[in-house]
Amino acid sequence: AQSVTQPDIHITVSEGASLELRCNYSYGATPYLFWYVQSPGQGLQLLLKYFSGDTLVQGIKGFEAEFKRSLSSFNLRKPSVHWSDAAEYFCAVGGPGGGTSYGKLTFGQGTILTVHP
Amino acid sequence: SAVISQKPSRDICQRGTSLTIQCQVDSQVTMMFWYRQQPGQSLTLIATANQGSEATYESGFVIDKFPISRPNLTFSTLTVSNMSPEDSSIYLCSVSEGTEAFFGQGTRLTVV
Numbered sequence: 260a261q262s263v264t265q266p267d268i269h270i271t272v273s274e275g276a277s278l279e280l281r282c283n284y285s286y287g288a289t290p291y292l293f294w295y296v297q298s299p300g301q302g303l304q305l306l307l308k309y310f311s312g313d314t315l316v317q318g319i320k321g322f323e324a325e326f327k328r329s330l331s332s333f334n335l336r337k338p339s340v341h342w343s344d345a346a347e348y349f350c351a352v353g354g355p356g357g358g359t360s361y362g363k364l365t366f367g368q369g370t371i372l373t374v375h376p
Numbered sequence: 377s378a379v380i381s382q383k384p385s386r387d388i389c390q391r392g393t394s395l396t397i398q399c400q401v402d403s404q405v406t407m408m409f410w411y412r413q414q415p416g417q418s419l420t421l422i423a424t425a426n427q428g429s430e431a432t433y434e435s436g437f438v439i440d441k442f443p444i445s446r447p448n449l450t451f452s453t454l455t456v457s458n459m460s461p462e463d464s465s466i467y468l469c470s471v472s473e474g475t476e477a478f479f480g481q482g483t484r485l486t487v488v
Contacts, residue, residue, distance in 0.1 A: 305477070310475065369418050
């Protein structure tokens with residue numbers, strides 16, 4: 260069975276500092292990987308996704324993530340954090356197989372990001 | 377991108393009662409998905425709803441507790457039956473369009 264681990268429950272950074280959120284997955288084949296952000300009172304918003312090809316993917320809001328097959332990781336990074344980035348971040352994995360697989364996701368536990376001014 | 381509306385956005389319910397959550401999508405979609413997010417937890421898939429057939433439930437979720445309807449390609453409902461405080465969660469509707477999954481704002485349910 261597929262699984263996702265986000266080792267850090269809560270991370271605090273200062274505004275302007277760099278950020279890296281960790282994500283490790285377990286999946287029997289090439290996974291489809293996603294990062295979502297959930298702000299208080301908001302739904303989930305997709306930051307970026309990886310299916311194949313270039314292992315460094317760019318997303319919205321200045322985020323990027325790197326797929327490392329050897330480490331089974333898909334860490335999310337941002338070079339300079341803004342106060343508005345404070346939210347909860349979820350890593351998710353889905354499998355190949357077509358449209359339903361993009362919606363049938365396994366989520367990690369989430370990482371809450373706090374940004375200090 | 378798909379726009380998903382969920383109703384109600386929140387509710388407080390008495391134990392033993394049932395609540396039906398509605399999910400409306402602004403485009404026709406084949407599959408709709410229902411997730412639960414318990415307090416301080418991640419999202420867990422409850423079931424996949426395909427129009428014209430019974431929903432497919434994930435391990436740990438049963439139809440008697442979470443009956444789902446899918447009358448057409450833009451609408452689905454999830455009922456949380458015979459509620460207990462353990463059912464207090466956020467319930468989210470999701471659809472996949474292309475290579476992306478879209479989520480509703482969620483329904484925050486508190487059972488007292």
